[in-house]
Amino acid sequence: MKRIVIVGASAAGLAAAETLRRDGYDGTLTLVGDEPSPPYDRPPLSKQVLSGQWDADRTALRTPEDLAALGLDLRLGVAAAGLDPATGLVRLADGSTVPYDRLLIATGVRPRRLPGDRVAHVLRTLDDALALRDRIGPGQRLVVVGAGFLGAEAAAVASKLGAQVTLLEPAPVPLAHAVGREVGQALAQAHRERGVELRCGVTVTEVTEDGVRLADGEVVEGDEILVAIGSLPNTDWLAGSGLTVDDGVVCDEYCQAAPDVYAAGDVARWYNPLFGTSMRIEHRTNAAEQGMAAARNLLAAPGARKPFTPVPYFWSDQYDMKIQAHGYLRGHDEVAVVEGDLAEDRFLAAYRSGDRITAALAVGMPAKVVRQWRQVIAVRAAWHDAVPNRP
């Protein structure tokens, strides 16, 4: 094996590149990224960068020296445009081709958009964050479409900066599909208490010159609009490649998508045996963990590969609240508050799927206490053992 190509130069792609080198691969290692910047970190974009607390430089994932030490064939500012697994070639948007013996796909996601939203902000790249940062401040009216974690974080930052924030959410309760109704309501209340106008059950149909239009025709006016309605996996370049794409690059439990082809990070939909389901996880921690796991499996001899079985983890910072969750929350059957009080922004909720505990989410709880639940989930603990005294 002399040529490995990684497409995607963000957290997952970088983690994969570092792992390959650390584990002794010394052949050609090409890292392709569609953005011109060296690898940078995205979670701070909706937090410290948007608030102006950090300069853009602070988001760099590695120092120039550490990056240079990897000995990469670094192709930045050029997107991948096509893949031909039969000949082992990646075609780039500039018309060039890159041959590979093994390929790792880490092309991430892009924001979903709304009709007419060319005049609206999205928040995915450093440029996006800087553009929005320069336009929010005291007295400015910001309309945020979508009260998911990204929209909620941006609303919190803008509100603290003195902007007048309206947060629009189509669901009756924000994040209910992810965290459950009760927890979603508690998070919603936190926004309302801090002066954000949160309107639920409203569907935005388009962005207009001076605001957004709702399904019933009402126009909600704003000086700036942020569209934060979720993401789409960057898989268009794989059309015609023969790879299976179904809301992400479909992989097995080894993060393998096809012979000699692996995937990691936001773009990868893989089978996680720990939860017995396929999942695609847009969490920062998963990008690094899966980048490392996929890289190791890519290098491994047949039979030496390991299934990727993480307990997912995410965090979100909103106002003075830190939200942390371990596990897989989607599709849960029951939520139980096991510590604290939902009304006081200080609680820990456990999630049941079937007869197992599959996740724990906490707000305002000590991180060490929350992290103890990770192991409980990892050993597939029964619900009645992990959360006793429940009916």
Added chain:
Amino acid sequence: MRVELDEPKCVAAGQCVVVAPEVFDQRDEDGVAVVLEEHPAAELLDSVREAVAVCPAAAIRLAEL
């Protein structure tokens, strides 16, 4: 080798403690990472490198002395 922690970057995920518990801990009050061994023994370096890689805030660096 010296372990460097950019403390203000730390997001209190505790991933470093999971992979290198001999070298890292978390503060009780806010979960921010604490370096227990600034100059870890050679046999711990692999786990420290794992922590550097897995840190979701790129807050840890292993510097040559």
